[in-house]
Amino acid sequence: MxxxxxxxxxxxxxxxxxxxxxxxxxxxxxxxxxxxxxxxxxxxxxxxxxxxxxxxxxxxxxxxxxxxxxxxxxxxxxxxxxxxxxxxxxxxxxxxxxxxxxxxxxxxxxxxxxxxxxxxxxxxxxxxxxxxxxxxxxxxxxxxxxxxxxxxxxxxxxxxxxxxxxxxxxxxxxxxxxxxxxxxxxxxxxxxxxxxxxxxxxxxxxxxxFNAAGAKITFQGKSVHPGYAKGKMINSMLIANDFISQLPKNEVPEQTTGYEGFFHVTGIKGSIEETVVQLIIRDHDREKFEARKKKVQEITDSINRKFEQQFGGPIATADIKDQYFxxxxxxxxxxxxxxxxxxxxxxxxxxxxxxxxxxxxxxxxxxxxxxxxxxxxxxxxxxxxxxxxxxxxxxxxxxxxxxxxxxxxxxx
Structure with a gap:
């Protein structure tokens, strides 16, 4: 040996x-x-x-x-x-x-x-x-x-x-x-x-x-002096936090095993004006995998609907890319x-x-x-x-x- x-x-x-x-x-x-x-x-x-x-x-x-x-x-x-x-x-x-x-x-x-x-x-x-x-x-x-x-x-x-x-x-x-x-x-x-x-x-x-995908979600915001921010400021970091909170709580790596898939937030970088969330999506079952990608897009779309009038357009974009199958x-x-x-x-x-x-x-x-x-x-x-x-x-x-x-x- x-x-x-x-x-x-x-x-x-x-x-x-x-x-x-x-x-x-x-x-x-x-x-x-x-x-x-x-x-x-x-x-x-x-x-x-x-x-x-x-x-x-x-x-x-x-x-x-x-x-x-x-x-x-x-x-x-x-x-x-x-x-x-x-x-x-x-x-x-x-x-x-x-x-x-x-x-x-x-x-x-x-x-x-x-x-x-x-x-x-x-x-x-x-x-x-x-x-x-x-x-x-x-x-x-x-x-x-x-x-x-x-x-x-x-x-x-x-x-x-x-x-x-x-x-x-x-x-x-x-x-x-x-x-x-x-x-x-x-x-x-x-x-x-x-x-x-x-x-x-x-x-x-x-x-x-696993079937695997990576996602990059970018959130925009509007920075205003905090003393005069009511109804005007949009803090992109808080919107990003809202996005993460809408992901299934128990479908994360630390709470799954075997054939169970997950969402895994791997990085967050942000400011009031812009925050980027990186995550990976994993599932052995192809249909469930596709549903997970769809879930990320649906949460993004719901956030856009919520802020569309105040922001004047889409406030969040989701870039989802397959990695392997x-x-x-x-x-x-x-x-x-x-x-x-x-x-x-x-x-x-x-x-x-x-x-x-x-x-x-x-x-x-x-x-x-x-x-x-x-x-x-x-x-x-x-x-x-x-x-x-x-x-x-x-x-x-x-x-x-x-x-x-x-x-x-x-x-x-």
Whole structure:
């Protein structure tokens, strides 16, 4: 397992945080540091057709070692990290033979990773954990996935007795800001289907995800001296507050689970004259998703009717944009690709946890681009923050799953 640890640490110590405010691909220049490193490493371990394009998308090939015809399959991960928390100067800590107790991440700042709060920790008692030092995220999302794919390909190269068809691998930038698949060349990739290695705990296997939209609601106002404001001032911040109060109170992330959708206010910036509310809209069910978008527009329209005479026109505008859709629609017609992954896990003594993703992956967009792409666990927990960790044994099991999928796909 030391080989996996060393490889993973070599990736997470490279800062690859993406930037949603950038218009370039990749969104940050520093993502090139790891992208170029990966391209060299793939050639070094013996993969063929290694390419890195002008947008830092990396592809490579492991040729088939069987005579009979086998479907070309792929494995995909992203190498950027979330802008939600710093990914600079990551200092991983290795906890061997975890005893099931509290892990002090940072003594000076009293930052503790505790199973009393993060109960999933207890299932990894006795294993080796990699954690943060409490000041950054770790980057297991999704450098664990990258580590697993590279390690699995290296293993197959070094063990030619394991029979497999042609395998394509792809690494993408900017997944964390929703643009990881935007410039992915599906035709060039040339696989019949693929798997993203981008899930969380061991056993996860997902072929459903949220339908997703983002909304920007802009409210106008009129600023008048407060001493003479009666009947004249319109405070856009208060109108924005009225809008938020009309959203369903219990349909928020912190009060929903499973297949339950939500509205999530992610940002507010305002003054008397103008306030902008940013929110995201999520639902697994397409009809409910459309109804949620309609709800946002209806609230906006009702506010406009209320203030139309006083303001002299529309006081609020809603800009609602779809982001991605539930991959289930594209995966179900080729459901054997999920069954292969499920069988691979069972063969390795892993209990498959088939559930819907409360989020999205590159796979959701790739599925709509013609590459059906379920999601498999990468092993990490508590993504996008200082409490992120990954069990090394889970990464090893993910490597084993990739290898076993390759075997099963090539079986006559």
């Amino acid at each position: 030391q080989h996996i640890i060393d490889r993973f640490i070599s990736y997470v110590t490279v800062d690859t945080e993406s930037d949603p405010n950038s218009d370039t691909t990749p969104s940050t220049q520093k993502q090139w540091d790891l992208a170029n490193k990966l391209a060299v490493e793939l050639k070094t371990i013996g993969l063929e057709d290694v390419s890195i394009d002008e947008n830092a998308y990396i592809m490579a090939t492991l040729p088939s070692n069987v005579e009979h015809e086998v479907p070309v399959i792929g494995f995909v991960s992203h190498f950027d990290t979330s802008p939600d928390f710093s990914g600079a100067n990551v200092k991983p800590q290795i906890i061997e033979n975890y005893d099931g107790g509290d892990i002090v991440l940072n003594k000076e700042q009293n930052i503790v990773l505790s199973p009393g709060y993060f109960k999933d920790l207890l299932q990894y008692k006795g294993q080796t954990l990699i954690t943060t030092d409490g000041t950054t995220l770790l980057g297991a999302d999704d450098k664990a996935g990258v580590t697993e794919i590279v390690t699995a390909m290296e293993y197959l190269i070094n063990h030619p007795e394991i029979k497999h068809g042609k395998i394509r691998i792809g690494f993408t930038p900017d997944e964390e800001i929703g643009r990881g698949a935007h410039k992915f060349d599906v035709a060039k990739f040339g696989a019949e289907w693929a798997y993203t290695m981008d899930g969380s705990q061991i056993g996860e296997l997902e072929y459903e995800n 539930n991959m289930r629609e594209k995966v179900e017609p080729v459901f054997h690709i999920v069954e292969i992954a499920e069988q691979a896990m069972k063969d390795l003594g892993i209990t498959p946890l088939i559930k819907a993703i409360r989020g999205g992956t590159d796979g959701s967009q790739l599925s709509y681009m013609g590459l059906p792409c379920p999601n498999i666990f990468a092993g990490g927990h508590n993504f996008h923050g200082k409490y992120e960790y990954v069990p090394v044994e889970s990464m090893q099991k993910a490597v084993d799953v990739i290898v076993r999928i390759a075997e099963l796909t090539a079986a006559k």
